[in-house]
Amino acid sequence: xxxxxxxxxxxxxxxxxxxxxxxxxxxxxxxxxxxxxxxxxxxxxxxxxxxxxxxxxxxxxxxxxxxxxxxxxxxxxxxxxxxxxxxxxxxxxxxxxxxxxxxxxxxxxxxxxxxxxxxxxxxxxxxxxxxxxxxxxxxxxxxxxxxxxxxxxxxxxxxxxxxxxxxxxxxxxxxxxxxxxxxxxxxxxxxxxxxxxxxxxxxxxxxxxxxxxxxxxxxxxxxxxxxxxxxxxxxxxxxxxxxxxxxxxxxxxxxxxxxxxxxxxxxxxxxxxxxxxxxxxxxxxxxxxxxxxxxxxxxxxxxxxxxxxxxxxxxxxxxxxxxxxxxxxxxxxxxxxxx
Amino acid sequence: xxxxxxxxxxxxxxxxxxxxxxxxxxxxxxxxxxxxxxxxxxxxxxxxxxxxxxxxxxxxxxxxxxxxxxxxxxxxxxxxxxxxxxxxxxxxxxxxxxxxxxxxxxxxxxxxxxxxxxxxxxxxxxxxxxxxxxxxxxxxxxxxxxxxxxxxxxxxxxxxxxxxxxxxxxxxxxxxxxxxxxxxxxxxxxxxxxxxxxxxxxxxxxxxxxxxxxxxxxxxxxxxxxxxxxxxxxxxxxxxxxxxxxxxxxxxxxxxxxxxxxxxxxxxxxxxxxxxxxxxxxxxxxxxxxxxxxxxxxxxxxxxxxxxxxxxxxxxxxxxxxxxxxxxxxxxxxxxxxx
Numbered sequence: 001x002x003x004x005x006x007x008x009x010x011x012x013x014x015x016x017x018x019x020x021x022x023x024x025x026x027x028x029x030x031x032x033x034x035x036x037x038x039x040x041x042x043x044x045x046x047x048x049x050x051x052x053x054x055x056x057x058x059x060x061x062x063x064x065x066x067x068x069x070x071x072x073x074x075x076x077x078x079x080x081x082x083x084x085x086x087x088x089x090x091x092x093x094x095x096x097x098x099x100x101x102x103x104x105x106x107x108x109x110x111x112x113x114x115x116x117x118x119x120x121x122x123x124x125x126x127x128x129x130x131x132x133x134x135x136x137x138x139x140x141x142x143x144x145x146x147x148x149x150x151x152x153x154x155x156x157x158x159x160x161x162x163x164x165x166x167x168x169x170x171x172x173x174x175x176x177x178x179x180x181x182x183x184x185x186x187x188x189x190x191x192x193x194x195x196x197x198x199x200x201x202x203x204x205x206x207x208x209x210x211x212x213x214x215x216x217x218x219x220x221x222x223x224x225x226x227x228x229x230x231x232x233x234x235x236x237x238x239x240x241x242x243x244x245x246x247x248x249x250x251x252x253x254x255x256x257x258x259x260x261x262x263x264x265x266x267x268x269x270x271x272x273x274x275x276x277x278x279x280x281x282x283x284x285x286x287x288x289x290x291x292x293x294x295x296x297x298x299x300x301x302x303x304x305x306x307x308x309x310x311x312x313x314x315x316x317x318x319x320x321x322x323x324x325x326x327x328x329x330x331x332x333x334x335x336x337x338x339x
Numbered sequence: 340x341x342x343x344x345x346x347x348x349x350x351x352x353x354x355x356x357x358x359x360x361x362x363x364x365x366x367x368x369x370x371x372x373x374x375x376x377x378x379x380x381x382x383x384x385x386x387x388x389x390x391x392x393x394x395x396x397x398x399x400x401x402x403x404x405x406x407x408x409x410x411x412x413x414x415x416x417x418x419x420x421x422x423x424x425x426x427x428x429x430x431x432x433x434x435x436x437x438x439x440x441x442x443x444x445x446x447x448x449x450x451x452x453x454x455x456x457x458x459x460x461x462x463x464x465x466x467x468x469x470x471x472x473x474x475x476x477x478x479x480x481x482x483x484x485x486x487x488x489x490x491x492x493x494x495x496x497x498x499x500x501x502x503x504x505x506x507x508x509x510x511x512x513x514x515x516x517x518x519x520x521x522x523x524x525x526x527x528x529x530x531x532x533x534x535x536x537x538x539x540x541x542x543x544x545x546x547x548x549x550x551x552x553x554x555x556x557x558x559x560x561x562x563x564x565x566x567x568x569x570x571x572x573x574x575x576x577x578x579x580x581x582x583x584x585x586x587x588x589x590x591x592x593x594x595x596x597x598x599x600x601x602x603x604x605x606x607x608x609x610x611x612x613x614x615x616x617x618x619x620x621x622x623x624x625x626x627x628x629x630x631x632x633x634x635x636x637x638x639x640x641x642x643x644x645x646x647x648x649x650x651x652x653x654x655x656x657x658x659x660x661x662x663x664x665x666x667x668x669x670x671x672x673x674x675x676x677x678x
Contacts, residue, residue, distance in 0.1 A: 064422055072428050078412070083403055083665045089411050090675045098437035098677070270667040282670055321662040326422045328609040328654075331621055336429045338437070 019203040021211055028218045029227040032199035033192045043229075044114045044187045046129065049180055051187060054166040059185030061162075061324045062178060067152050069142035071096055072336025076135070076182060080110035082321055085270025086189070091278035092250075095135075096143035097338070104250025106278030111318070112266045114187045115230035121276045122255040123235050128183035133175065146175040151334050153178060158327030191266055191316025198313075206313055213310025216303050221295050231265040231314065236294075244293045246279035269312045283308050358542040360550055367557045368566040371538035372531045382568075383453045383526045385468065388519055390526060393505040398524025400501075400663045401517060406491050408481035410435055411675025415474070415521060419449035421660055424609025425528070430617035431589075434474075435482035436677070443589025445617030450657070451605045453526045454569035460615045461594040462574050467522035472514065485514040491673050492517060497666030530605055530655025537652075545652055552649025555642050560634050570604040570653065575633075583632045585618035608651045622647050 034040045045051050062068060066075040074095060079088045086109035088094070093101040105121055113119070119131035135141040136149060153159045154173055163173045163181075171177065195214075197205040206214065217223065225236045238254035239247060254260040260276060273279065274286040284304045291299035299307070373379045384390050401407060405414040413434060418427045425448035427433070432440040444460055452458070458470035474480040475488060492498045493512055502512045502520075510516065534553075536544040545553065556562065564575045577593035578586060593599040599615065612618065613625040623643045630638035638646070 066420070066423075067428070071433070073417070073433060081405070083663050084405075085667065089406070089668065090677060094410070094412060094677055100677070272668065281674065315667075318664050323660040323662045324422050325657050328424065329428065329611065335620065338429060338433055338439070 019211075021215055022199065022201060022203060024218060025199055025214060028223045030199060030218075030223060030231065031229040032196035033190060033229060035196075035200060040190060041188075044190060046127070046184065046187065049129065049184065051184055052166070054162075055181055055184040056188055058162050058166050059181040059183070060321065061159075061326055062153075062182045063185050064324050065326050067326075067329065067333070067336070068136055068144060068149055068178075069096065070144045070148065070336070071338045073338065074142050076110075076132070079107040079135070079141070082110070082189070082318065085109055085267045086111035086113075087271045089272070091273050093141065095141035096139065099140040102140055103252045104277045105252060106273065106276060108261075108263055109267060109271050110186055111189050111191050111316075112230055112264050114190065115228070115264065116233040116261065118235060118261055121252060121261050123259060123261045124255065128186050129176075129180045132179040132182045132186070136179070148334055149178060150175050152329075155330055155332040155334070156327050157330070162327075188319060191318055193266070193314055193316035195313045196316075206310075209306065209309045210313045211310075213306040213308070213313075216307050217310055220291070220297065220299065220303070220307075222290070222307070225262045225294065226265050232262040233264055234262050235259040236262050239293055241293060241296055243296075244275075245289060246275070246277055249279055250277045252276050265311060266314045266316055269315050283311060287311075358550075360554055361538065361540060361542060363557060364538055364553060367562045369538060369557075369562060369570065370568040371535040372529060372568060374535075374539060379529065380527075383529060385466070385523065385526065388468065388523065390523055391505070393501075394520055394523040395527055397501050397505050398520040398522070399660065400498075400665055401492075401521045402524050403663050404665050406665075406668065406672070406675070407475055407483060407488055407517075408435065409483045409487065409675070410677045412677065413481050415449075415471075418446040418474070418480070421449070421528070421657065424448055424606045425450035425452075426610045428611070430612050432480065434480035435478065438479040441479055442591045443616045444591060445612065445615060447600075447602055448606060448610050449525055450528050450530050450655075451569050451603050453529065454567070454603065455572040455600065457574060457600055460591060460600050462598060462600045463594065467525050468515075468519045471518040471521045471525070475518070487673055488517060489514050491668075494669055494671040494673070495666050496669070501666075527658060530657055532605070532653055532655035534652045535655075545649075548645065548648045549652045550649075552645040552647070552652075555646050556649055559630070559636065559638065559642070559646075561629070561646070564601045564633065565604050571601040572603055573601050574598040575601050578632055580632060580635055582635075583614075584628060585614070585616055588618055589616045591615050604650060605653045605655055608654050622650060626650075 034043055041051060063076045066073050066078070068075060079093050079095070080086050081088055088107050091106060092104050093107045095101070108121070114128060119125035119128060120134070125131040125134065136144050137146065150173065160173065163171050163177070166181070167177065194205040225234065226232045228234070235255070236259060238258050238260035268283065272283065273281045274283070280286045280289060287304045287307050288299045291297050373382055380390060402415045405412050405417070407414060418432050419425050420427055427446045430445060431443050432446045434440070447460070453467060458464035458467060459473070464470040464473065475483050476485065489512065499512065502510050502516070505520070506516065533544040564573065565571045567573070575598060577597050577599035607622065611622065612620045613622070619625045619628060626643045626646050627638045630636045
């Protein structure tokens with residue numbers, strides 16, 4: 001037995017890990033990100049539109065291109081800023097003409113959003129390809145009609161030739177293709193952390209305090225919603241107990257069945273303010289609020305602090321992103337309209 | 340003579356170049372960017388605050404950090420977007436609460452701005468270090484009082500330790516140090532192009548048409564203002580002939596002596612719309628407008644087209660910029676204020 005222990009410890013083999021918390025976490029439904037790039041790619045791929053390097057590069061350009069908005073000033077990255085945990089850091093999303101989201105909704109992170117089972121707070125979109133079409137067109141966000149976006153891209157010869165190099169000479173650069181390409185870039189935005197190494201069997205990767213937090217996280221039932229590879233991403237009944245402190249801020253009440261998307265907890269340290277309406281700025285307060293609202297329990301200061309310590313171990317390594325140089329507009333490109 | 344010609348051609352030695360246009364251009368005051376990195380660094384350095392790798396990296400983070408604005412939504416890069424030729428591509432700069440610049444002024448490019456003899460359209464600022472302090476505080480731009488910016492940065496431990504690693508343990512992270520660090524990043528944003536290789540003696544780097552355009556550019560007198568390494572960057576009497584087509588758009592009339600900053604022509608293809616008030620979108624029209632306004636001559640369509648062909652050779656290679664991952668805010672960080 002001692003021999004096996006040493007071997008497992010030396011080789012970091014998950015299956016042999018003796019730390020019971022690793023087994024408990026895996027049994028509870030928590031899943032690490034794959035270690036190998038090939039496995040990771042398989043996990044995040046789109047079977048109808050496979051990931052390629054060319055699509056990722058082109059999708060990155062589109063993701064950062066503010067000319068996809070009516071004003072020419074707002075890109076996907078404005079609200080889902082890759083420098084800031086994939087969010088904008090403000091309570092409510094601010095879009096075209098400085099319009100706040102009319103439902104008082106907070107921008108969710110783009111990092112690891114590929115693992116969401118549904119997209120948007122009310123889960124109305126099945127995947128990133130579909131989701132990417134929304135904010136571009138939404139009047140309080142990028143406010144660009146499909147024809148404007150398609151016209152702008154097609155007016156820029158370098159974009160046209162990049163689409164052709166990516167999808168073939170006969171590609172029709174329509175709105176769907178543009179959104180699909182953005183989604184391919186978003187699919188690769190995953191962020192492995194020490195937590196994944198721990199879950200895969202490397203028991204030294206989380207400190208004693210972080211492990212205590214993880215155990216509390218499981219034991220208290222947080223994993224009922226914050227589960228799987230994303231620690232979230234599914235749908236859950238919104239505020240069934242009608243206890244949420246800021247329930248009356250904004251008119252969001254979930255989908256038609258009262259269900260709301262459970263946010264991923266990866267990089268949660270970086271994505272304040274919290275909840276659909278961005279009303280809570282402190283991670284500890286957010287943990288305690290979830291205790292009251294969803295678990296009908298008071299989480300003590302001491303336990304909340306430990307859970308927060310664990311949650312911070314979910315801050316992951318971001319993919320390297322070279323800031324793109326975008327192809328210049330031409331005289332045929334529809335002018336920005338800030339009105 | 341033939342031997343010398345061959346040698347010059349093979350070795351690309353500027354001094355020996357036989358193409359008379361190269362000599363004419365150099366004699367006319369046009370200057371190439373240095374070829375070697377060491378010479379380039381020397382040219383763009385700040386003798387009072389030398390460029391170091393650490394300052395560039397930290398300055399880049401600050402340049403991209405929207406938390407330097409009151410709202411938390413606007414960074415230096417919002418109006419001086421490195422993906423889009425260093426500009427925002429809109430007629431008039433749009434800032435805090437979607438406010439248009441009250442003087443109807445267009446955002447100038449940050450690329451090669453280190454070569455401007457003065458900063459801002461009215462040249463009121465001597466250098467980038469001084470300039471960087473302006474837009475952060477200006478109400479219609481980033482709208483952040485000094486204390487807010489200083490407080491936010493000092494509330495983020497990772498920023499504090501990066502300033503300490505950059506400037507020493509005793510660094511006082513005040514507003515000036517923050518702006519100075521941003522300026523150091525901006526100093527390295529220079530963009531060598533084929534034009535520089537040509538001016539340095541490699542006569543094959545510009546096509547016959549581009550060379551014709553360059554000759555016209557010199558012969559017609561454009562070089563009176565668009566000279567030196569930046570092809571601009573000095574001060575010139577604004578619209579002395581009172582012929583500018585859009586003279587009445589905005590209240591800008593230059594500095595107290597009626598002088599206006601001459602924009603660099605490097606990357607001009609990427610920085611439409613043109614002029615201080617962004618009223619002209621076509622580069623050809625801009626060339627012809629300058630003929631009328633500043634040179635009191637009509638530039639024919641044919642000549643303007645050739646000059647434009649030359650101007651496009653000024654589109655340079657941008658420095659590789661890895662998009663930064665910014666340190667997370669803490670609970671002590673002053674909240675964004677979008678009001």
